[in-house]
Amino acid sequence: MxxxxxxxxxxxxxxxxxxxxxxxxxxxxxxxxxxxxxxxxxxxxxxxxxxxxxxxxxxxxxxxxxxxxxxxxxxxxxxxxxxxxxxxxxxxxxxxxxxxxxxxxxxxxxxxxxxxxxxxxxxSFSFEEALDEAGLGVRHNELGLVGPMYTTNIPTRPVGAFGGPHIVTMRPYTPAKAIRAIQITGRFPGVHGAPIHFGDPAAIGIESLDAVEYGGDQVPIHADEVPVFWACGVTSRRAVESAxxxxxxxxxxxxxxxxxxxxxxxxxx
Missing domain, CATH: 3.40.1640.10 (PSTPO5379-like)
Known part of the structure; x- marks a missing residue:
């Protein structure tokens, strides 16, 4: 819930x-x-x-x-x-x-x-505004929630003591809207840019979308939608924690x- x-x-x-x-x-x-x-x-x-x-x-x-x-x-x-x-x-x-x-x-x-x-x-709050302006919406904002965050099995490139996995945020879209969201957010590389994955969460090491991390909220995904995953700045925190x-x-x-x-x-x- x-x-x-x-x-x-x-x-x-x-x-x-x-x-x-x-x-x-x-x-x-x-x-x-x-x-x-x-x-x-x-x-x-x-x-x-x-x-x-x-x-x-x-x-x-x-x-x-x-x-x-x-x-x-x-x-x-x-x-x-x-x-x-x-x-x-x-x-x-x-x-x-x-x-x-x-x-x-x-x-x-x-x-x-x-x-x-x-x-x-x-x-990612920056590109969320662009998604809204394009009429795609951002469900966690519409529901007054904090966007869901997850740990993946995608490694970062380590430097010294800093390393660890990518953390991602998730926003659900229909396949057609997901393609448009990729195009829109790709214009904003300074605020994470295009997604790094969409579709099966298990392919990037996320066992369940119910297991939200870092204070985020579970967001409903409709039957005609796929989860779309963007790199998240909490990755930086995880890297320093790992050090x-x-x-x-x-x-x-x-x-x-x-x-x-x-x-x-x-x-x-």
């Missing part, structure tokens, strides 16, 4: 949305906020691992399309928004120690240090950084 969730307030600008999050006036998922603007997956890790993680993103651009890398010790990401403060501007942060989630917090000022480096990666660093910080899945960049900027044609 799917339990619907209330959508967040839309806010008129990314700055308004970030201000509400910074003031602790909103702490939920961000998928419907500041429509038209890019949202980002976030990983924050110690400087000594930043070079390897940067290379990991470069070798795995489908799940980890890098939008910006912060300066060591700086909470700013000026290429994504002039007023961004990574210590306060996510609606929920996950703290991970030795590969294990230990807490979820609403800001990370007490955990920040001059040793930390922020990585911001593209998010078992003593400490790193990630966005809570579906609680993204809302940037000033426009989704339209992500289209390559």
């Amino acid at each position: 799917c339990a619907s969730r209330a959508f967040p307030p839309p806010f008129s600008t990314p700055a308004d949305a970030r201000a509400a999050i910074r003031a602790a006036d909103y702490a939920g998922p961000t998928s419907a906020m500041a429509r038209g603007h890019v949202q980002a997956n976030i990983v924050i890790l110690p400087r000594e691992h930043a070079a390897d993680f940067l290379r990991f993103c470069q070798l795995n651009p489908k799940p980890c399309p890098l939008l910006e890398m912060g300066e060591p010790g700086s909470p700013a990401l000026p290429g994504l928004g002039a007023d961004i403060d990574m210590r306060t501007d996510l609606s929920a942060y996950d703290l991970i120690e030795n590969g294990q989630h230990v807490a979820t917090v609403s800001d990370i000022r007490e955990y920040w240090s001059q040793d930390l480096v922020t990585f911001a990666m593209g998010c 078992k660093l003593p400490f790193f910080i990630a966005h809570k899945p579906a609680h993204m950084l809302i940037t000033d960049r426009r989704n339209a900027e992500m289209a390559v044609f």
